[in-house]
Every structure is written in C-alpha cells, then in structure tokens.
Amino acid sequence: MRVYLAGPEVFLADRGAAVGAEKRRICAAHGLTGVVPVEEGGLPGAKGADDPAWFGLYRGNEDLIRGCDALIANLTPFRGPSADPGTVFELGFMRGLGRPVLGYANTAGRFGGRTLAALGPAAKRRPDGVWEDAEGMAVEDFDLHDNLMLEGGIRASGGLFTAEAVLPERRWSDLSAFARCVAAAAAMLQAGGGAGRGQPGSESSA
Structure with a gap:
C-alpha cells in the first residue's frame, strides 16, 4: 500500500533527502510504502519532448499521486499563515480521486x-x-489550524489531522505528528484491504 508524502520539505537544500528517507522509514515500519515527490527531471516518460522542466515535474507528481492509496500532507504554515500551495493542490487532487487524505502541522497556532x-x-x-x-x-x-476546505477534505475522507507545537528549529524535521498520521493511514488502509486505491476507513477526529 502506497502513501504519497506531500510537503514543502522538497525545498530543504541540505536536509530534504534525509527527511524524505526518514519518512519512508516510518512508513515501512507500519507496512506502507512512502512515496516522495519526484526530483528535478521528473520520471521517465513523464513529460513530452517539448514540455518545460517544471511541467515534467507536475506530470510526474500527478502520476505518482494517481498510483498511491492515500496521501499524508505536511500542512505546517509555509512562507505565510497557510500551508504550501503545491501541497494543498496535491491534497485536493487526491481527495478528488476519492482516496484518504491525512494531514499534520508542526504548529499549534490557529x-x-x-x-x-x-x-x-x-x-x-x-x-x-x-x-x-x-x-x-x-x-x-x-x-x-488552516483553511476549512483542507480540514474539511481530510475529515470527509475519514482521515486524521493532527497538530503539535515544536521548537522553531525543528519545524521541518520533527516527525512526531507525521508518525501519528502514518499509524492512522496504516489502520485505515489495512482495514479496507488496500482495495480500490484507498477505500476510506472510519472517520477520525480532525
């Protein structure tokens, strides 16, 4: 069972790969395969010969999302009061596919x-x-904790939203709240047998 790991960690020049690897390790410990966004250049065949590089990244990530059973989004505020807009799009896209979406934020502020x-x-x-x-x-x-459409989509899918106040220097590396989302995703997907690319489980508190 594959889970797309959406979040702005891809912008961490020195730690992004390490954070992604640790997220995948936590997923594996719960019997899940964590899928991170594609890196520069996208996936083989993800873009046409005339497509600019950024469009290849978009198409590559969309293909990855379509191939996953659920999505966990890092909704920690990013360069403003709300979450990273790319992450928000990915969450909405997965919700539109009718699959479970979960989210977390490393801040307790509203x-x-x-x-x-x-x-x-x-x-x-x-x-x-x-x-x-x-x-x-x-x-x-x-x-x-964020726009009502984000928490509403998570709740409607049967997913979990969790928030935790962390030290500023650990805002992009603390994975305690993420681990709770992984445990919830594993329970949801295992209860549904992973059939149909993400059948929602019982509703959790958001």
Missing part, C-alpha cells in the same frame, strides 16, 4: 490568529465583530 498576525495594523473589525483586511476581505476564523 489559522485566524496567524492571518491577523500577518496582516498587522491593516486588520480591522467590522461592526459585527468579524475581522477584515485593508481590502475589506473577511478573515476566515473557524478556530481551525
């Missing part, structure tokens, strides 16, 4: 609070108490 902190003095309250930005756009605040 999405609304992080957004307000990023806005700073530009944020102001409306008469009804809702916060908005300088353009009059409301700040989403459902006391969730």
Whole structure:
C-alpha cells in the first residue's frame, strides 16, 4: 500500500533527502510504502519532448499521486499563515480521486490568529465583530489550524489531522505528528484491504 508524502520539505537544500528517507522509514515500519515527490527531471516518460522542466515535474507528481492509496500532507504554515500551495493542490487532487487524505502541522497556532498576525495594523473589525483586511476581505476564523476546505477534505475522507507545537528549529524535521498520521493511514488502509486505491476507513477526529 502506497502513501504519497506531500510537503514543502522538497525545498530543504541540505536536509530534504534525509527527511524524505526518514519518512519512508516510518512508513515501512507500519507496512506502507512512502512515496516522495519526484526530483528535478521528473520520471521517465513523464513529460513530452517539448514540455518545460517544471511541467515534467507536475506530470510526474500527478502520476505518482494517481498510483498511491492515500496521501499524508505536511500542512505546517509555509512562507505565510497557510500551508504550501503545491501541497494543498496535491491534497485536493487526491481527495478528488476519492482516496484518504491525512494531514499534520508542526504548529499549534490557529489559522485566524496567524492571518491577523500577518496582516498587522491593516486588520480591522467590522461592526459585527468579524475581522477584515485593508481590502475589506473577511478573515476566515473557524478556530481551525488552516483553511476549512483542507480540514474539511481530510475529515470527509475519514482521515486524521493532527497538530503539535515544536521548537522553531525543528519545524521541518520533527516527525512526531507525521508518525501519528502514518499509524492512522496504516489502520485505515489495512482495514479496507488496500482495495480500490484507498477505500476510506472510519472517520477520525480532525
């Protein structure tokens, strides 16, 4: 049973490979095969002769996702109050395939609070108490760890979302929350026999 490991660790110049290897080791300990995004150049046959390199990476990763039974996404805030947009796309793509998606974040802060902190003095309250930005756009605040569509998709698929506060220097290397997602994914897939490329298991708390 194959699990796609989505996350911005691919941008770690010096530690990305080591983090990916440790993630695969944790997956293997639970009877799963961890699949990391493709590296520069994509997969053989993943791009056409006239395709630019970046499109080859996209097609290669999409092919990998289609070949997996579930997805675990690192939704730790990345360069802003929300998760890495590429990871978000991959989570949504797997959810669209009807397979289990799980997620974790190495921060205990809530999405609304992080957004307000990023806005700073530009944020102001409306008469009804809702916060908005300088353009009059409301700040989403459902006391969730990220956008409702992310946690909603995880919950609807029967998956698990877990968050843990870690030291700043370990934000991209601490895999405690990831390991909980792996254990949950293994239980879900093994209960379903891994049939049909990811039949959802019983719903977990998000």
